[in-house]
Amino acid sequence: MAIVIFFIAAAMAVAGAVGVVSFREPIRSVLSLVVVMLALSILFLLLSAQFVFVVQIIVYAGAVMVLFLFVIALFGPTRRLAKTQLRFQSWLSALFVLALLGLIYSMLQGIQYRQPDKGTDLSAFGTVQSIAVGLFTTYLYPFELTSILLLVAAIGAIYLSRKKIDDL
Amino acid sequence: MSTLEIGGSQLDAAWFLLLGGVLFAIGTVGVLVRRNPLVILISIELMLNAVNLTLIVFSRQLQNMEGQLFALMSMTVAAAEAVVGLAILVDIFHVRDVEDIDELSEMKG
Numbered sequence: 446m447a448i449v450i451f452f453i454a455a456a457m458a459v460a461g462a463v464g465v466v467s468f469r470e471p472i473r474s475v476l477s478l479v480v481v482m483l484a485l486s487i488l489f490l491l492l493s494a495q496f497v498f499v500v501q502i503i504v505y506a507g508a509v510m511v512l513f514l515f516v517i518a519l520f521g522p523t524r525r526l527a528k529t530q531l532r533f534q535s536w537l538s539a540l541f542v543l544a545l546l547g548l549i550y551s552m553l554q555g556i557q558y559r560q561p562d563k564g565t566d567l568s569a570f571g572t573v574q575s576i577a578v579g580l581f582t583t584y585l586y587p588f589e590l591t592s593i594l595l596l597v598a599a600i601g602a603i604y605l606s607r608k609k610i611d612d613l
Numbered sequence: 614m615s616t617l618e619i620g621g622s623q624l625d626a627a628w629f630l631l632l633g634g635v636l637f638a639i640g641t642v643g644v645l646v647r648r649n650p651l652v653i654l655i656s657i658e659l660m661l662n663a664v665n666l667t668l669i670v671f672s673r674q675l676q677n678m679e680g681q682l683f684a685l686m687s688m689t690v691a692a693a694e695a696v697v698g699l700a701i702l703v704d705i706f707h708v709r710d711v712e713d714i715d716e717l718s719e720m721k722g
Contacts, residue, residue, distance in 0.1 A: 459635060466656060481659060494669050494684075497669060497684055501688070509691070513695070516699050534645075538646050539642070542642045570673075
C-alpha cells in the first residue's frame with residue numbers, strides 16, 4: 446500500500462516538475478509547482494513528518510505560491526516571447542543536467558547508510574511536540590535568527606514596493 | 614540499512630533520494646534554459662523542494678528530528694528569498710516589460 450502511494454506521488458511530482466519547466470505561460474508553471482508541492486507533502490506524510498506535511502501545504506503551497514500568483518496576476522500574460530537565446534543552449538543544458546543526474550546517481554550508489562540513532566521511538570516521531578522540543582531547546586538560536594530574517598525580508602519587500610513620488 | 618518500514622511495507626530510502634535528485638535536476642534545467650525571470654524563480658523553488666525531500670528522507674532513515682527542523686528552516690529561508698526576489702522583480706517590471714533575463718544583465722535601469 447505504501448509502495449503504491451509512493452509511486453503515485455512520485456509520478457505526480459515528476460509530471461509537475463516537467464510541467465514547471467516546459468509550460469510557456471508562467472501561470473501554468475506556478476500551478477504545476479503547486480502540484481509538485483502537494484505530491485511532496487504526501488511523501489512527507491509517508492515519511493512520518495506530520496508537522497512538515499501540514500507546514501508545506503499551509504505555508505509553502507498556500508502562501509509562497511499565492512505570492513507568485515499575485516505577481517503574475519499583477520503583470521498579466523506574457524505579451525512577447527523571448528527571442529534571444531544561444532543556439533546550442535538547450536542541448537548544452539541538457540548535457541549538463543544529464544551529467545548532474547549521473548553524478549547524483551553515482552553518489553547514491555556510494556552511500557553508506559549508518560544505523561539509526563537509538564532511543565527514538567517512532568510513535569512520537571515528527572509530531573508537534575518533538576519539533577517543539579528541538580526548536581525551542583537545542584535550536585533556539587537558529588529559530589530566533591530565522592524570525593529576524595523574516596522580519597528583514599518583510600521590511601525589504603515593503604521598502605521595495607513603496608510608491609515613489611517624483612515631484613519632491 | 615536503507616530500507617524504511619513504512620505502513621507495513623518495506624520502502625527503500627534510495628528511491629526517495631533518487632526522486633529528490635531527479636526533481637533537483639529538472640529544476641536545474643528550468644534555471645538554465647528558461648528566459649522568463651519569473652519561471653527561473655519558480656525553478657529555484659523546485660530545487661529547494663527537492664532538497665527538503667532529501668532532508669526529510671534522511672531524518673526518517675536515521676530517526677533523528679534534526680532533518681525535519683532543518684527542512685523547516687529551509688522552508689522559511691525559501692519563503693523569505695521568494696518575497697525579496699519577487700519584490701525586486703515587481704520593481705523592475707514597473708519600469709520596463711522584461712520577458713528575457715538577458716535584458717537584466719546590466720545594473721542600470
